[in-house]
Amino acid sequence: xxxxxxxxxxxxxxxxxxQINPDVFAMFPITPSTEIPQxxxxxxxxxxxxxxxxxxxxxHSSLSACVGAEAAGCRxxxxxxxxxxxxxxxxxxxxASARLPIVLAVxxxxxxxxxxxxxxxxxSMAERDSGFIQIYAENNQEAYDNYLQAHRIGETPDVRLPxxxxxxxxxxxxxxxxIELEEDEAVRAFVGEYRPxxxxxxxxxxxxxxxxxxxxxxxxxxxxxxxxxxxAKRAILEVAxxxxxxxxxKYGFFEEYRxxxxxxxxxxxxxxxxxxxxxxxxxxxQGEKVGLVKVRVFRPFPGEELAAAMxxxxxxxxxxxxxxxxxxxxxxxxxxxxxxxxxxxxxxxIDIVYGLGGRDFTVDQAMxxxxxxxxxxxxxxxxPVYSHMGQRDLRKGDMPYGL
Amino acid sequence: xxxxxxxxxxxxxxFAPGHRLCAGCGAGITCRAMMRAVDPGDRxxxxxxxxxLEVSSFQYPFTAWEDSYIHSAFENASAVAxxxxxxxxxxxxxxxxxxxxxxxxxxxxxxxxxxxxxxxxGAMERGHDFTYFCYxxxxxxxxxxxxxxxxxxxxxxxxxxxxxxxxxxxxxxKDLTKIVVAHGVPYAAQTTLLxxxxxxxxxxxxxxxxEGPAFVNVLSPCPRGWQYPAxxxxxxxxxxxxxxxxxxxxxxxxxxxxxxxxxxKLPVEEFMRLQGRFRHCFKPGNxxxxxxxxxxxxxxxxxxxxxxx
Numbered sequence: 178x179x180x181x182x183x184x185x186x187x188x189x190x191x192x193x194x195x196q197i198n199p200d201v202f203a204m205f206p207i208t209p210s211t212e213i214p215q216x217x218x219x220x221x222x223x224x225x226x227x228x229x230x231x232x233x234x235x236x237h238s239s240l241s242a243c244v245g246a247e248a249a250g251c252r253x254x255x256x257x258x259x260x261x262x263x264x265x266x267x268x269x270x271x272x273a274s275a276r277l278p279i280v281l282a283v284x285x286x287x288x289x290x291x292x293x294x295x296x297x298x299x300x301s302m303a304e305r306d307s308g309f310i311q312i313y314a315e316n317n318q319e320a321y322d323n324y325l326q327a328h329r330i331g332e333t334p335d336v337r338l339p340x341x342x343x344x345x346x347x348x349x350x351x352x353x354x355x356i357e358l359e360e361d362e363a364v365r366a367f368v369g370e371y372r373p374x375x376x377x378x379x380x381x382x383x384x385x386x387x388x389x390x391x392x393x394x395x396x397x398x399x400x401x402x403x404x405x406x407x408x409a410k411r412a413i414l415e416v417a418x419x420x421x422x423x424x425x426x427k428y429g430f431f432e433e434y435r436x437x438x439x440x441x442x443x444x445x446x447x448x449x450x451x452x453x454x455x456x457x458x459x460x461x462x463q464g465e466k467v468g469l470v471k472v473r474v475f476r477p478f479p480g481e482e483l484a485a486a487m488x489x490x491x492x493x494x495x496x497x498x499x500x501x502x503x504x505x506x507x508x509x510x511x512x513x514x515x516x517x518x519x520x521x522x523x524x525x526x527i528d529i530v531y532g533l534g535g536r537d538f539t540v541d542q543a544m545x546x547x548x549x550x551x552x553x554x555x556x557x558x559x560x561p562v563y564s565h566m567g568q569r570d571l572r573k574g575d576m577p578y579g580l
Numbered sequence: 581x582x583x584x585x586x587x588x589x590x591x592x593x594x595f596a597p598g599h600r601l602c603a604g605c606g607a608g609i610t611c612r613a614m615m616r617a618v619d620p621g622d623r624x625x626x627x628x629x630x631x632x633l634e635v636s637s638f639q640y641p642f643t644a645w646e647d648s649y650i651h652s653a654f655e656n657a658s659a660v661a662x663x664x665x666x667x668x669x670x671x672x673x674x675x676x677x678x679x680x681x682x683x684x685x686x687x688x689x690x691x692x693x694x695x696x697x698x699x700x701x702g703a704m705e706r707g708h709d710f711t712y713f714c715y716x717x718x719x720x721x722x723x724x725x726x727x728x729x730x731x732x733x734x735x736x737x738x739x740x741x742x743x744x745x746x747x748x749x750x751x752x753x754k755d756l757t758k759i760v761v762a763h764g765v766p767y768a769a770q771t772t773l774l775x776x777x778x779x780x781x782x783x784x785x786x787x788x789x790x791e792g793p794a795f796v797n798v799l800s801p802c803p804r805g806w807q808y809p810a811x812x813x814x815x816x817x818x819x820x821x822x823x824x825x826x827x828x829x830x831x832x833x834x835x836x837x838x839x840x841x842x843x844x845k846l847p848v849e850e851f852m853r854l855q856g857r858f859r860h861c862f863k864p865g866n867x868x869x870x871x872x873x874x875x876x877x878x879x880x881x882x883x884x885x886x887x888x889x
Contacts, residue, residue, distance in 0.1 A: 242662045
């Protein structure tokens, strides 16, 4: 039986962690993910988990401790945001290449500068090539559900990769929403025991982790890792199918919202989808054929499936909530456009960078995006392929606080 | 039980031959001696910082380590060891591990004094049950002898070369052992590779079998960086302790004990003379560098004697 509750995204993730009862949690605080280890510290203090809780001196060390613990034969977890994730950068690569299925909760937050504590994906997108699986949530329910699936995905024998479970900083991490939690026993039965084949503390044989890989061996290791990421696609769908059978909520690589006969569509991620869905509903009510695709799994990137979802669309806007400074679009656009390159009838595509550093995204803005797409269909002119939305024009005196 | 070198050497090697360290390198000798200090019945996990030792002892698909071993990065050996120790505790509690494991971390002076200093300090402060061995060869040798905070004053390194405006490194060596002691750890020591290895063995055993964090700083020369012929390694180390450049001591629960006092404290130039990295100090006009080096060693030695009294 599900339990109806009202939780923030952070408490939902901390609850999932408590139910899974990981062996080691290494923590270092950073806004807005800090509450996750804080909730967990109380579970430790109250004897509700068996976890070794290590309060390290940096994010570099929190993930390093997870590397040691996971290699030793344990389930190891941590959480972070923004600069903390950047500080882990080197160790993210170590964890992924050592094929250690650590689970890392990320409350996504803008990177400096200027320093900002609010939401965008500049932190997680900067780590998109680290070798971590990345799964994004629209709301607290999805953050909870994604977390429950993470260990099984990462620990799948032909995957063995670490997983980032991403929620939107503050918007999801701190806002209270209704949620359906599952019973502790049901969660533990679903997630199961961790049984690695080899680990440092194994009795039968020692293990050496993290070699110097010279040119005759390095590439084979990287190709094996690339294959593992391809295998993760199958594992993600298998675990999602079992999740649906067990708990009744359905997940895939992405959510298609009213895409059945859509002529124009928006591709975006996370909490903005809720806002954009309101615009889709309104326009559908007016008889417009509009839809949206909310990307849940960014790594592995479901390119073929995404292209298939956009078949029939005449114009697509990708909304990037991080600026990649490529001067030709953000990372979601780059990947989505690349996925469509071999389609027989490609839609016209534009990229709109929005919502940086917690800038609000509104239903009106979503309506504007759809209007732009309809104009592209009508005129055949794409216009600027890469643009920004929601920023003030300071040159025209559009200053905040009446300055 | 009294220490017996023959007996110690009759145990199976846990750091196997065939590694790619240079002849005359202190690191391999340190590892063999470190592993001899683990009871034959006990298992070990070695957490290694990126270093000469790492690239020479675990080059895929070969490893010199008979025990479990993990390397991931340059600056995080202590944090990785913290994670292994936490895993060991929880798996022991859950009955998933039956063996007794000793958790060892090892890094060079770069990975310990400098880039790994934060994670070392964090792990020492948190009190994890592990032993950190620093093989201090006084510079970043893996990248080609750049100065570290462990490089002694006046030593030539590739980033502190002597020249018309330079007499080598400008700063004295950071006193890392003392800094670690300030964390209040139950055991810290300085040792090196001498004679029958009694000093090393006894300190390593005490460190490994002390509950909580322990630290062993091992002066461990590099023939390339210090510029000496491989066979002179024992002589250089004997001189390092007899000149008091590298005093041997241990700090047990905050109590300082000198473990070796030279019968006759030799002048520091006897140590410097054996190594090419101090060659410029012996050039006419640079006599003052040897005097300064002597003054510093004397000052540190007096300080240590006071602490050990």
